Amino acid sequence: MPDDNRLEEKFLSQEAEKRISEKLDEAEKIEIDVQTDLLKIVQGQADGVSVAGIGLVIKEDIRIQEIKLQTDSIAINPFSALFGQIELNEAVNAIARIVLTEVDMNRTLASDYVSSQMQNFDFDVDGEIVSFKPQKIQVFLPGEGKIECRGRLLLKEKGNTRPLAYTALLRPRTNSQPAMLESFNCTEGDGVSIELVTALMQKVKELMNLPSLKWEDMAFKIKDIKVEKGSLTLLVETQVKQIPSSITELSL
Template sequence: MPEEHRLEEQFLSQEAEKRISSQLNEVEQIEIDVQTDLLKIVQGQADGVSLTGQGLVIQQDIRVQEIKLQTDSIAINPFSALFGQIELNEPVNAIARIILTELDINTALDSDFVRNQMQNFKLNVDGEIISFEPEEIQVFLPGDGKIEFRGKLLLKEIGNTRPLAYTAIARPQTHSQPAMLEGFNCTEGEGISIELIIALMQKAKELMSIPYFEWEDIAFSIKNLEVQKGNLILMLEAQVRQISSSLTVLSP
Protein backbone atom coordinates (compact mmCIF):
# COMPACT_ATOMS: atom_id res chain seq x y z
CA MET A 1 0.00 0.00 0.00
CA PRO A 2 2.69 2.59 0.83
CA GLU A 3 4.14 2.22 -2.69
CA GLU A 4 0.68 2.67 -4.20
CA HIS A 5 0.16 5.79 -2.12
CA ARG A 6 3.54 7.10 -3.22
CA LEU A 7 2.63 6.58 -6.88
CA GLU A 8 -0.49 8.67 -6.36
CA GLU A 9 1.55 11.40 -4.68
CA GLN A 10 4.08 11.31 -7.51
CA PHE A 11 1.35 11.63 -10.14
CA LEU A 12 -0.26 14.65 -8.46
CA SER A 13 3.11 16.22 -7.69
CA GLN A 14 4.38 15.87 -11.26
CA GLU A 15 1.17 17.22 -12.75
CA ALA A 16 1.23 20.18 -10.33
CA GLU A 17 4.87 20.89 -11.29
CA LYS A 18 3.97 20.88 -15.01
CA ARG A 19 0.96 23.13 -14.46
CA ILE A 20 2.78 25.72 -12.36
CA SER A 21 5.91 25.68 -14.54
CA SER A 22 3.76 26.40 -17.61
CA GLN A 23 2.40 29.52 -15.92
CA LEU A 24 5.80 30.93 -14.93
CA ASN A 25 7.82 33.12 -17.29
CA GLU A 26 11.00 31.26 -16.33
CA VAL A 27 11.99 28.57 -13.83
CA GLU A 28 15.40 27.07 -13.09
CA GLN A 29 14.16 24.37 -10.74
CA ILE A 30 10.84 23.51 -9.11
CA GLU A 31 9.75 20.56 -6.99
CA ILE A 32 6.26 20.01 -5.59
CA ASP A 33 5.27 17.27 -3.17
CA VAL A 34 1.55 16.65 -2.66
CA GLN A 35 1.15 14.65 0.55
CA THR A 36 -1.95 12.47 0.12
CA ASP A 37 -3.22 9.06 -0.99
CA LEU A 38 -6.08 7.73 -3.10
CA LEU A 39 -8.52 7.41 -0.20
CA LYS A 40 -7.85 10.99 0.93
CA ILE A 41 -8.17 12.24 -2.65
CA VAL A 42 -11.59 10.64 -2.96
CA GLN A 43 -12.54 12.25 0.38
CA GLY A 44 -11.28 15.60 -0.87
CA GLN A 45 -8.33 15.79 1.53
CA ALA A 46 -4.56 16.12 1.47
CA ASP A 47 -2.12 16.29 4.35
CA GLY A 48 -0.35 19.20 2.73
CA VAL A 49 1.67 20.50 -0.22
CA SER A 50 5.31 21.52 -0.19
CA LEU A 51 7.04 23.54 -2.88
CA THR A 52 10.69 24.37 -3.39
CA GLY A 53 11.98 26.36 -6.31
CA GLN A 54 14.91 28.38 -7.62
CA GLY A 55 15.06 31.10 -10.23
CA LEU A 56 11.28 31.59 -10.52
CA VAL A 57 10.12 34.52 -12.65
CA ILE A 58 6.47 35.06 -11.72
CA GLN A 59 5.91 38.27 -13.66
CA GLN A 60 7.99 39.97 -16.29
CA ASP A 61 11.13 41.07 -14.40
CA ILE A 62 9.79 39.78 -11.02
CA ARG A 63 12.24 37.05 -9.99
CA VAL A 64 12.60 34.99 -6.82
CA GLN A 65 16.00 33.44 -6.19
CA GLU A 66 14.67 30.73 -3.89
CA ILE A 67 11.36 29.75 -2.29
CA LYS A 68 10.38 27.03 0.17
CA LEU A 69 6.68 26.70 1.01
CA GLN A 70 4.66 24.26 3.09
CA THR A 71 0.89 24.20 3.58
CA ASP A 72 -1.07 22.55 6.34
CA SER A 73 -3.82 20.03 5.60
CA ILE A 74 -6.08 21.10 2.75
CA ALA A 75 -9.57 20.36 1.44
CA ILE A 76 -9.44 19.80 -2.32
CA ASN A 77 -11.83 19.11 -5.14
CA PRO A 78 -11.48 15.31 -5.54
CA PHE A 79 -12.53 15.25 -9.20
CA SER A 80 -9.99 17.87 -10.32
CA ALA A 81 -7.29 16.23 -8.15
CA LEU A 82 -7.76 12.90 -9.96
CA PHE A 83 -6.81 14.77 -13.17
CA GLY A 84 -3.73 16.32 -11.62
CA GLN A 85 -5.18 19.72 -10.72
CA ILE A 86 -5.43 21.03 -7.17
CA GLU A 87 -8.47 23.22 -6.51
CA LEU A 88 -9.18 24.30 -2.95
CA ASN A 89 -12.58 23.81 -1.35
CA GLU A 90 -11.48 25.83 1.70
CA PRO A 91 -8.71 28.39 2.34
CA VAL A 92 -5.39 26.87 3.32
CA ASN A 93 -2.64 28.19 5.60
CA ALA A 94 0.98 28.15 4.47
CA ILE A 95 4.40 29.27 5.60
CA ALA A 96 7.10 30.33 3.14
CA ARG A 97 10.76 31.29 3.13
CA ILE A 98 11.71 33.49 0.18
CA ILE A 99 15.16 34.73 -0.85
CA LEU A 100 15.54 37.78 -3.09
CA THR A 101 18.91 38.93 -4.37
CA GLU A 102 19.91 42.57 -4.63
CA LEU A 103 19.69 42.25 -8.43
CA ASP A 104 16.22 40.63 -8.19
CA ILE A 105 14.94 43.54 -6.07
CA ASN A 106 16.32 46.27 -8.33
CA THR A 107 15.10 44.57 -11.50
CA ALA A 108 11.63 44.30 -9.96
CA LEU A 109 11.66 47.96 -8.85
CA ASP A 110 12.39 48.97 -12.44
CA SER A 111 9.57 46.85 -13.89
CA ASP A 112 6.32 48.30 -15.19
CA PHE A 113 4.36 46.08 -12.78
CA VAL A 114 5.98 47.56 -9.65
CA ARG A 115 6.12 51.10 -11.05
CA ASN A 116 2.36 51.02 -11.60
CA GLN A 117 1.85 50.08 -7.95
CA MET A 118 4.02 52.99 -6.77
CA GLN A 119 2.48 55.83 -8.76
CA ASN A 120 1.50 59.00 -6.89
CA PHE A 121 2.15 58.01 -3.30
CA LYS A 122 0.26 60.60 -1.22
CA LEU A 123 0.73 62.10 2.25
CA ASN A 124 -1.34 64.47 4.36
CA VAL A 125 1.02 67.10 5.75
CA ASP A 126 -0.79 69.50 8.09
CA GLY A 127 -3.92 69.29 5.93
CA GLU A 128 -2.06 69.65 2.63
CA ILE A 129 -1.92 66.66 0.27
CA ILE A 130 1.58 66.09 -1.06
CA SER A 131 2.27 63.33 -3.59
CA PHE A 132 5.43 61.59 -4.73
CA GLU A 133 6.01 60.28 -8.23
CA PRO A 134 8.98 57.89 -8.15
CA GLU A 135 11.30 58.19 -11.12
CA GLU A 136 14.14 55.95 -10.01
CA ILE A 137 14.87 53.77 -6.99
CA GLN A 138 17.70 51.38 -6.18
CA VAL A 139 18.25 49.14 -3.19
CA PHE A 140 21.64 48.03 -1.89
CA LEU A 141 22.26 45.29 0.68
CA PRO A 142 25.73 45.99 2.10
CA GLY A 143 25.38 43.58 5.01
CA ASP A 144 25.24 44.17 8.77
CA GLY A 145 21.43 44.12 8.62
CA LYS A 146 21.24 47.38 6.65
CA ILE A 147 19.25 48.39 3.58
CA GLU A 148 20.40 51.40 1.57
CA PHE A 149 17.99 53.24 -0.73
CA ARG A 150 18.96 55.67 -3.49
CA GLY A 151 16.34 57.31 -5.61
CA LYS A 152 14.88 60.23 -7.52
CA LEU A 153 11.30 61.44 -7.42
CA LEU A 154 9.00 64.33 -8.24
CA LEU A 155 7.58 66.03 -5.16
CA LYS A 156 4.16 67.50 -5.99
CA GLU A 157 2.91 70.20 -3.67
CA ILE A 158 0.07 72.69 -4.26
CA GLY A 159 1.16 74.82 -7.21
CA ASN A 160 4.66 73.41 -7.24
CA THR A 161 6.36 70.28 -8.62
CA ARG A 162 10.05 69.82 -7.99
CA PRO A 163 12.65 67.04 -8.38
CA LEU A 164 14.34 65.44 -5.40
CA ALA A 165 17.14 62.90 -5.10
CA TYR A 166 17.94 61.13 -1.86
CA THR A 167 19.84 58.38 -0.10
CA ALA A 168 18.59 56.59 3.01
CA ILE A 169 19.89 53.82 5.25
CA ALA A 170 17.48 51.75 7.32
CA ARG A 171 17.37 48.64 9.46
CA PRO A 172 14.16 46.59 9.25
CA GLN A 173 12.31 45.43 12.33
CA THR A 174 13.61 42.24 13.93
CA HIS A 175 12.53 40.13 16.90
CA SER A 176 14.84 42.14 19.15
CA GLN A 177 14.61 45.71 17.81
CA PRO A 178 12.16 48.06 16.04
CA ALA A 179 12.69 49.40 12.54
CA MET A 180 15.35 52.11 12.50
CA LEU A 181 16.17 54.90 10.05
CA GLU A 182 19.91 55.44 10.40
CA GLY A 183 20.27 58.22 7.88
CA PHE A 184 18.48 60.31 5.26
CA ASN A 185 20.17 62.75 2.93
CA CYS A 186 18.88 64.86 0.02
CA THR A 187 21.49 64.75 -2.72
CA GLU A 188 19.63 66.94 -5.25
CA GLY A 189 16.88 69.51 -4.89
CA GLU A 190 15.91 71.91 -2.13
CA GLY A 191 15.39 69.28 0.57
CA ILE A 192 12.19 68.53 2.47
CA SER A 193 10.56 70.06 5.51
CA ILE A 194 10.57 68.59 9.01
CA GLU A 195 6.78 68.33 8.80
CA LEU A 196 7.07 66.16 5.68
CA ILE A 197 9.69 63.95 7.34
CA ILE A 198 7.38 63.44 10.33
CA ALA A 199 4.50 62.56 7.98
CA LEU A 200 6.74 60.07 6.15
CA MET A 201 7.76 58.43 9.41
CA GLN A 202 4.14 58.20 10.52
CA LYS A 203 3.13 56.63 7.18
CA ALA A 204 5.98 54.13 7.44
CA LYS A 205 4.84 53.24 10.97
CA GLU A 206 1.28 52.70 9.73
CA LEU A 207 2.46 50.44 6.91
CA MET A 208 4.58 48.36 9.27
CA SER A 209 1.58 47.99 11.61
CA ILE A 210 -0.67 46.48 8.93
CA PRO A 211 -1.42 42.92 10.14
CA TYR A 212 -1.50 41.44 6.65
CA PHE A 213 -1.44 42.31 2.96
CA GLU A 214 -3.71 40.99 0.21
CA TRP A 215 -2.88 40.11 -3.36
CA GLU A 216 -5.71 38.53 -5.34
CA ASP A 217 -6.46 35.17 -3.62
CA ILE A 218 -3.60 35.38 -1.11
CA ALA A 219 -3.47 37.18 2.25
CA PHE A 220 0.01 37.21 3.80
CA SER A 221 1.99 38.72 6.64
CA ILE A 222 5.75 39.19 6.98
CA LYS A 223 6.84 37.44 10.17
CA ASN A 224 10.54 38.08 9.83
CA LEU A 225 12.89 39.90 7.48
CA GLU A 226 16.60 39.12 7.49
CA VAL A 227 19.09 41.27 5.61
CA GLN A 228 22.31 39.65 4.48
CA LYS A 229 25.01 40.97 2.19
CA GLY A 230 23.42 40.80 -1.26
CA ASN A 231 20.30 38.92 -0.13
CA LEU A 232 16.95 39.63 1.52
CA ILE A 233 15.28 36.69 3.31
CA LEU A 234 11.54 36.86 4.05
CA MET A 235 9.56 34.56 6.33
CA LEU A 236 5.86 34.75 5.45
CA GLU A 237 2.63 33.33 6.76
CA ALA A 238 -0.14 33.19 4.18
CA GLN A 239 -3.72 32.14 3.69
CA VAL A 240 -4.43 30.98 0.15
CA ARG A 241 -8.07 31.06 -0.86
CA GLN A 242 -7.55 29.49 -4.28
CA ILE A 243 -4.48 28.22 -6.10
CA SER A 244 -5.66 28.29 -9.70
CA SER A 245 -6.82 31.92 -9.89
CA SER A 246 -3.75 33.12 -7.97
CA LEU A 247 -1.53 31.46 -10.53
CA THR A 248 -3.48 33.06 -13.34
CA VAL A 249 -2.43 36.45 -11.99
CA LEU A 250 1.20 35.35 -12.16
CA SER A 251 1.01 34.01 -15.67
CA PRO A 252 2.55 35.92 -18.61
Protein backbone atom coordinates in the same frame (compact mmCIF):
# COMPACT_ATOMS: atom_id res chain seq x y z
CA MET B 1 5.33 4.88 2.96
CA PRO B 2 6.21 2.33 0.21
CA ASP B 3 6.60 3.76 -3.26
CA ASP B 4 3.67 1.77 -4.64
CA ASN B 5 1.41 3.50 -2.12
CA ARG B 6 2.54 6.96 -3.24
CA LEU B 7 1.40 6.75 -6.87
CA GLU B 8 -1.39 9.27 -6.27
CA GLU B 9 1.02 11.69 -4.59
CA LYS B 10 3.54 11.34 -7.40
CA PHE B 11 0.92 11.86 -10.10
CA LEU B 12 -0.55 14.97 -8.50
CA SER B 13 2.88 16.37 -7.69
CA GLN B 14 4.19 15.89 -11.21
CA GLU B 15 1.08 17.39 -12.79
CA ALA B 16 1.21 20.41 -10.43
CA GLU B 17 4.91 20.91 -11.29
CA LYS B 18 4.05 20.78 -14.99
CA ARG B 19 1.26 23.33 -14.64
CA ILE B 20 3.42 25.80 -12.70
CA SER B 21 6.36 25.37 -15.06
CA GLU B 22 4.10 26.24 -18.00
CA LYS B 23 3.07 29.50 -16.33
CA LEU B 24 6.56 30.56 -15.22
CA ASP B 25 8.79 32.46 -17.61
CA GLU B 26 11.77 30.60 -16.17
CA ALA B 27 12.56 28.13 -13.38
CA GLU B 28 15.92 26.67 -12.47
CA LYS B 29 14.20 24.13 -10.23
CA ILE B 30 10.63 23.52 -9.07
CA GLU B 31 9.43 20.69 -6.85
CA ILE B 32 5.92 20.15 -5.53
CA ASP B 33 4.88 17.41 -3.13
CA VAL B 34 1.16 16.78 -2.62
CA GLN B 35 0.72 14.76 0.56
CA THR B 36 -2.40 12.63 0.06
CA ASP B 37 -3.74 9.29 -1.18
CA LEU B 38 -6.59 8.13 -3.40
CA LEU B 39 -9.09 7.78 -0.55
CA LYS B 40 -8.36 11.29 0.72
CA ILE B 41 -8.61 12.68 -2.83
CA VAL B 42 -12.07 11.17 -3.24
CA GLN B 43 -13.02 12.70 0.12
CA GLY B 44 -11.64 16.07 -0.97
CA GLN B 45 -8.75 16.08 1.50
CA ALA B 46 -4.98 16.32 1.50
CA ASP B 47 -2.54 16.36 4.39
CA GLY B 48 -0.68 19.28 2.83
CA VAL B 49 1.26 20.61 -0.13
CA SER B 50 4.89 21.66 -0.17
CA VAL B 51 6.50 23.83 -2.82
CA ALA B 52 10.23 24.37 -3.31
CA GLY B 53 11.64 26.49 -6.11
CA ILE B 54 14.90 28.10 -7.17
CA GLY B 55 15.32 30.86 -9.73
CA LEU B 56 11.62 31.40 -10.45
CA VAL B 57 10.79 34.19 -12.91
CA ILE B 58 7.31 35.58 -13.52
CA LYS B 59 6.15 38.52 -15.61
CA GLU B 60 9.59 38.50 -17.30
CA ASP B 61 11.45 40.57 -14.69
CA ILE B 62 10.15 39.42 -11.30
CA ARG B 63 12.57 36.81 -9.97
CA ILE B 64 12.63 34.89 -6.68
CA GLN B 65 15.94 33.28 -5.83
CA GLU B 66 14.42 30.66 -3.55
CA ILE B 67 11.04 29.77 -2.05
CA LYS B 68 9.96 26.98 0.28
CA LEU B 69 6.31 26.73 1.22
CA GLN B 70 4.39 24.17 3.29
CA THR B 71 0.65 24.17 3.85
CA ASP B 72 -1.32 22.53 6.62
CA SER B 73 -4.16 20.10 5.84
CA ILE B 74 -6.37 21.28 3.01
CA ALA B 75 -9.82 20.69 1.49
CA ILE B 76 -9.56 20.21 -2.26
CA ASN B 77 -11.87 19.72 -5.21
CA PRO B 78 -11.65 15.93 -5.73
CA PHE B 79 -12.66 16.06 -9.41
CA SER B 80 -9.99 18.57 -10.42
CA ALA B 81 -7.41 16.76 -8.24
CA LEU B 82 -7.94 13.52 -10.15
CA PHE B 83 -6.77 15.40 -13.26
CA GLY B 84 -3.70 16.82 -11.55
CA GLN B 85 -5.01 20.30 -10.75
CA ILE B 86 -5.24 21.36 -7.09
CA GLU B 87 -8.24 23.61 -6.46
CA LEU B 88 -8.96 24.60 -2.87
CA ASN B 89 -12.47 24.44 -1.47
CA GLU B 90 -11.39 26.45 1.57
CA ALA B 91 -8.59 28.90 2.35
CA VAL B 92 -5.52 27.19 3.75
CA ASN B 93 -2.74 28.37 6.02
CA ALA B 94 0.88 28.03 4.96
CA ILE B 95 4.33 29.13 6.02
CA ALA B 96 6.92 30.21 3.47
CA ARG B 97 10.59 31.08 3.39
CA ILE B 98 11.49 33.42 0.52
CA VAL B 99 14.97 34.54 -0.48
CA LEU B 100 15.47 37.62 -2.69
CA THR B 101 18.81 38.85 -3.98
CA GLU B 102 19.81 42.50 -4.34
CA VAL B 103 20.25 42.03 -8.09
CA ASP B 104 16.81 40.49 -8.52
CA MET B 105 15.11 43.11 -6.36
CA ASN B 106 16.53 45.92 -8.51
CA ARG B 107 15.65 44.04 -11.68
CA THR B 108 12.05 43.88 -10.45
CA LEU B 109 11.96 47.53 -9.37
CA ALA B 110 13.23 48.61 -12.81
CA SER B 111 10.71 46.47 -14.70
CA ASP B 112 7.94 47.93 -16.84
CA TYR B 113 5.42 46.00 -14.76
CA VAL B 114 6.43 47.63 -11.46
CA SER B 115 6.68 51.05 -13.12
CA SER B 116 3.10 50.67 -14.30
CA GLN B 117 2.01 49.92 -10.73
CA MET B 118 3.63 53.02 -9.22
CA GLN B 119 1.02 55.23 -7.62
CA ASN B 120 0.80 58.49 -5.70
CA PHE B 121 1.25 58.45 -1.93
CA ASP B 122 -0.63 61.12 0.00
CA PHE B 123 0.04 62.20 3.56
CA ASP B 124 -0.86 65.05 5.88
CA VAL B 125 1.72 67.72 6.72
CA ASP B 126 0.30 70.13 9.30
CA GLY B 127 -3.16 69.93 7.75
CA GLU B 128 -1.97 70.13 4.14
CA ILE B 129 -2.11 67.12 1.82
CA VAL B 130 1.26 66.46 0.18
CA SER B 131 1.70 63.76 -2.44
CA PHE B 132 4.63 62.09 -4.12
CA LYS B 133 4.95 59.60 -6.95
CA PRO B 134 8.01 57.31 -7.07
CA GLN B 135 9.84 57.36 -10.39
CA LYS B 136 12.91 55.26 -9.72
CA ILE B 137 13.95 53.08 -6.79
CA GLN B 138 17.14 51.13 -6.19
CA VAL B 139 17.81 48.88 -3.21
CA PHE B 140 21.20 48.00 -1.75
CA LEU B 141 21.86 45.36 0.90
CA PRO B 142 25.18 46.24 2.56
CA GLY B 143 24.75 43.78 5.42
CA GLU B 144 24.42 44.29 9.18
CA GLY B 145 20.63 44.08 8.86
CA LYS B 146 20.40 47.33 6.87
CA ILE B 147 18.62 48.28 3.66
CA GLU B 148 19.69 51.32 1.66
CA CYS B 149 17.23 52.88 -0.79
CA ARG B 150 18.08 55.41 -3.48
CA GLY B 151 15.43 56.93 -5.64
CA ARG B 152 13.75 59.79 -7.43
CA LEU B 153 10.21 61.03 -7.00
CA LEU B 154 7.88 63.84 -7.96
CA LEU B 155 6.78 65.84 -4.93
CA LYS B 156 3.60 67.90 -5.04
CA GLU B 157 3.00 70.45 -2.29
CA LYS B 158 1.24 73.83 -2.17
CA GLY B 159 0.15 73.39 -5.78
CA ASN B 160 3.70 72.97 -7.08
CA THR B 161 5.30 69.77 -8.42
CA ARG B 162 9.07 69.31 -8.35
CA PRO B 163 11.55 66.42 -8.69
CA LEU B 164 13.49 65.14 -5.70
CA ALA B 165 16.25 62.55 -5.31
CA TYR B 166 17.01 60.88 -1.99
CA THR B 167 18.88 58.18 -0.12
CA ALA B 168 17.46 56.41 2.92
CA LEU B 169 18.94 53.86 5.31
CA LEU B 170 16.60 51.66 7.30
CA ARG B 171 16.38 48.53 9.40
CA PRO B 172 13.26 46.41 8.82
CA ARG B 173 11.17 45.05 11.66
CA THR B 174 12.33 41.70 13.03
CA ASN B 175 11.43 39.47 15.96
CA SER B 176 13.91 41.29 18.16
CA GLN B 177 13.61 44.94 17.07
CA PRO B 178 11.09 47.43 15.63
CA ALA B 179 11.46 49.03 12.22
CA MET B 180 13.94 51.92 12.25
CA LEU B 181 14.69 54.65 9.72
CA GLU B 182 18.31 55.56 10.41
CA SER B 183 18.70 58.37 7.90
CA PHE B 184 17.03 60.25 5.05
CA ASN B 185 18.98 62.63 2.83
CA CYS B 186 18.04 64.71 -0.22
CA THR B 187 20.69 64.36 -2.92
CA GLU B 188 19.02 66.50 -5.61
CA GLY B 189 16.39 69.21 -5.53
CA ASP B 190 15.72 72.08 -3.14
CA GLY B 191 15.41 69.89 -0.07
CA VAL B 192 12.35 69.42 2.12
CA SER B 193 11.03 70.95 5.30
CA ILE B 194 11.44 69.36 8.72
CA GLU B 195 7.67 68.96 8.91
CA LEU B 196 7.65 67.06 5.63
CA VAL B 197 10.51 64.78 6.73
CA THR B 198 8.68 64.05 9.99
CA ALA B 199 5.46 63.19 8.14
CA LEU B 200 7.39 61.07 5.62
CA MET B 201 9.16 59.15 8.38
CA GLN B 202 5.80 58.46 10.03
CA LYS B 203 4.42 57.18 6.72
CA VAL B 204 7.42 54.91 6.20
CA LYS B 205 7.01 53.59 9.73
CA GLU B 206 3.35 52.79 9.08
CA LEU B 207 4.21 50.93 5.87
CA MET B 208 7.00 48.98 7.53
CA ASN B 209 4.76 47.98 10.44
CA LEU B 210 1.74 46.84 8.46
CA PRO B 211 0.40 43.70 10.19
CA SER B 212 -0.35 41.96 6.90
CA LEU B 213 -0.26 42.44 3.14
CA LYS B 214 -2.44 41.07 0.36
CA TRP B 215 -2.08 39.76 -3.14
CA GLU B 216 -5.12 38.65 -5.13
CA ASP B 217 -5.39 35.13 -3.74
CA MET B 218 -3.07 35.42 -0.77
CA ALA B 219 -2.93 37.31 2.50
CA PHE B 220 0.43 37.15 4.22
CA LYS B 221 2.09 38.32 7.38
CA ILE B 222 5.85 38.83 7.55
CA LYS B 223 7.03 37.10 10.72
CA ASP B 224 10.73 37.82 10.38
CA ILE B 225 13.20 39.48 8.00
CA LYS B 226 16.86 38.65 7.78
CA VAL B 227 19.01 41.06 5.80
CA GLU B 228 22.47 39.89 4.77
CA LYS B 229 24.96 41.33 2.33
CA GLY B 230 23.40 40.93 -1.10
CA SER B 231 20.26 39.05 -0.03
CA LEU B 232 17.07 39.34 1.98
CA THR B 233 15.20 36.40 3.55
CA LEU B 234 11.53 36.60 4.54
CA LEU B 235 9.70 34.22 6.86
CA VAL B 236 6.04 34.59 5.96
CA GLU B 237 2.76 33.19 7.23
CA THR B 238 0.16 33.06 4.49
CA GLN B 239 -3.49 32.31 3.97
CA VAL B 240 -3.91 30.94 0.46
CA LYS B 241 -7.21 30.78 -1.40
CA GLN B 242 -5.88 28.97 -4.45
CA ILE B 243 -2.63 27.11 -5.14
CA PRO B 244 -0.44 26.59 -6.96
CA SER B 245 -1.22 27.98 -10.44
CA SER B 246 -2.68 31.30 -9.26
CA ILE B 247 0.59 32.14 -7.50
CA THR B 248 2.12 32.97 -10.87
CA GLU B 249 -0.69 35.36 -11.76
CA LEU B 250 -0.66 37.55 -8.66
CA SER B 251 -0.40 41.33 -8.96
CA LEU B 252 2.02 43.19 -6.75
